[in-house]
Amino acid sequence: xxxxxxxxxxxxxxxxxxxxxxxxxxxxxxxxxxxxxxxxxxxxxxxxxxxxxxxxxxxxxxxxxxxxxxxxxxxxxxxxxxxxxxxxxxxxxxxxxxxxxxxxxxxxxxxxxxxxxxxxxxxxxxxxxxxxxxxxxxxxxxxxxxxxxxxxxxxxxxxxxxxxxxxxxxxxxxxxxxxxx
Numbered sequence: 001x002x003x004x005x006x007x008x009x010x011x012x013x014x015x016x017x018x019x020x021x022x023x024x025x026x027x028x029x030x031x032x033x034x035x036x037x038x039x040x041x042x043x044x045x046x047x048x049x050x051x052x053x054x055x056x057x058x059x060x061x062x063x064x065x066x067x068x069x070x071x072x073x074x075x076x077x078x079x080x081x082x083x084x085x086x087x088x089x090x091x092x093x094x095x096x097x098x099x100x101x102x103x104x105x106x107x108x109x110x111x112x113x114x115x116x117x118x119x120x121x122x123x124x125x126x127x128x129x130x131x132x133x134x135x136x137x138x139x140x141x142x143x144x145x146x147x148x149x150x151x152x153x154x155x156x157x158x159x160x161x162x163x164x165x166x167x168x169x170x171x172x173x174x175x176x177x178x179x180x181x
Contacts, residue, residue: 007055017052026106099135137159143171
């Protein structure tokens with residue numbers, strides 16, 4: 001595998017924006033992401049600059065990890081968010097222990113099945129454990145079976161927590177977790 005796995009740098013916001021917009025055009029984006037292509041494309045450059053800087057190399061609250069191909073083109077990404085006990089998460093649920101939350105998982109379709117997603121997850125877990133996380137979690141749409149199969153394959157299990165999908169009360173998202181050994 002000739003990929004470079006690393007954290008983004010603040011000045012790489014144009015590449016972060018480009019890959020996010022590609023992700024939002026994926027056929028299952030409506031199941032995988034909480035924003036639309038149109039909303040993301042309309043955001044000003046300042047949004048992308050701030051978003052990238054806040055999750056860049058050296059940041060301690062979030063980390064965007066990318067996979068760059070041999071030609072330097074970004075082919076995969078995920079972001080790790082630190083969640084502290086005593087706070088609430090984006091859905092209003094209390095955080096009971098130090099954990100990280102994986103979001104924005106995406107690998108370009110032509111790279112899927114190569115083992116790249118596993119490598120990105122390994123990097124995310126390493127970053128999480130180094131920050132003292134007791135567990136890592138992610139949220140996945142109940143109908144996103146491809147993602148659920150992958151998450152189970154790499155050791156995540158359903159916690160039993162379900163989150164109603166904003167604006168779609170009949171749809172649910174499921175929390176998957178991996179406890180620290």
